[in-house]
Amino acid sequence: MSEEIKVDQELQEEQTAEVSQEESMANVNILKKGDIVKGKVIKVEADQAVVDVGYKYDGVVPLRELSSVSLDNAGESVEIGQEIELKVLQINDHKETLVLSKKAIQGEKAWEKLAADMENKTILEAKVAEVVKGGLVVDVGLRGFVPASMVERNFVEDFSDYKGRTLRLRVKEMDKEKNKVILSQKDVLDEEFEAKKQEVLGQLSVGQELTGTVQRLTQFGAFVDIGGVDGLVHISEMAWHHVETPSEVVKEGDQVKVQVLKVDPANERISLSIKATQPGPWQQVAENINIGDIVTGTVKRLVQFGAFIEVAPGVEGLVHISQISHRHIGTPHEVLKEGQEVQVKVLDVNPSEKRVSLSIKETEEAPAREPKQERERAPRRERESVSHEEMQGLNLTLGERFGDKLSKFK
Secondary structure (H helix, E strand, C coil), X not given: CCHHHHHHHHHHHHHXXXXXXXXXXXXXXXXXXXXXXXXXXXXXXXCEEEEECCCCCCEEEEHHHCCCCCCCCHHHCCCCCCEEEEEEEEEECCCCEEEEEHHHHHHHHHHHHHHHHHHHCCCEEEEEEEEECCEEEEECCCEEEEEHHHCCCCCCCCCHHHCCCEEEEEEEEEECCCCEEEEECHHHHHHHHHHXXXXXXXXXXXXXXXXXXXXXXXXXXXXXXXXXXXXXXXXXXXXXXXXXXXXXXXXXXXXXXXXXXXXECCCCEEEEECHHHCCCHHHHHHHHCCCCCEEEEEEEEEECCEEEEEEECCEEXXXXXXXXCCCCCCCHHHCCCCCCEEEEEEEEEEHHHCEEEEEXXXXXXXXXXXXCCCCCCCCHHHHHHHHHHHHHHHHHHHHHHHHHHHHCCC
């Protein structure tokens, strides 16, 4: 090969290399601070993600620039192969450093989206990123805050297990200058509760029997959840027997069977009864108490004509005053007092009329009668003799008196 040919080949190779380099440089993006770029995650480290954005060297996204909320690891926000949109924060070709931000892009888009969501009352889903004093931090493209009072419909004392949970939220308040976004899950739950309440109210009918859960107790009764709406079981409807406090019968969380007594949709009130679902006391009387039975009862009331004795829960029978004692008494108070336990004999049972006739004295042995003492009487002849003599004496005395009177007139 001649020297001239060799020189020509070297010149052609140099020209080809220059053209190739120029073409390669032409394909490289020209970046500057503030640019928006798209890239692919090629590496995920604990404190950063490495991203290929088509530049002559790769860029990095620091942990703090991956999300608007605190992260423990970059892997919580991105994964290898994921394509993401980024903002150029810093670029230095001499040091070949390119710092990018995922958070900045999300934040700018989030303000616009959240403003629209707030206006439209859109329900958002967001995961709890942190549990902080006073509430929860959620990631909604921005750092969103859910105050403790806006998390649930009921009071929550400890939120420690809420981290990682997904909440259904509505935007309550936004302030871009202060970088503040307030959200509420309670609003969503309240609206759903009200909708459910109206649905349930429309389906209820008097006499209907349902199973519910005791939600809370008060002095006057218990509130029972019957499928998304609470109804009141008044203390008088908790049992057939007298109840002093609701806790005697139920406790919070109990599953109970109830009957609907009254529905007032206008005032959103439901009256329920537990005792109406149970056998009535008079039904039990018909099955368990018979004429002639001797049972133990409690004196409930004393009246002038007798005493009312409770012989079963909710069932009182009458002991007439004549059946209280074998001896004559003026009032029942002479031998009985309220609250006293007594033995009674069943004289008559009439469940349909809710009447039971009882006797106390029939359970006791009658005292022996004392023999009558006869007065000493004189023999008949003696009595006749005395009477004759007395009569003669009486006649003599009268004759003498009349004789004296007559002699005065002579």
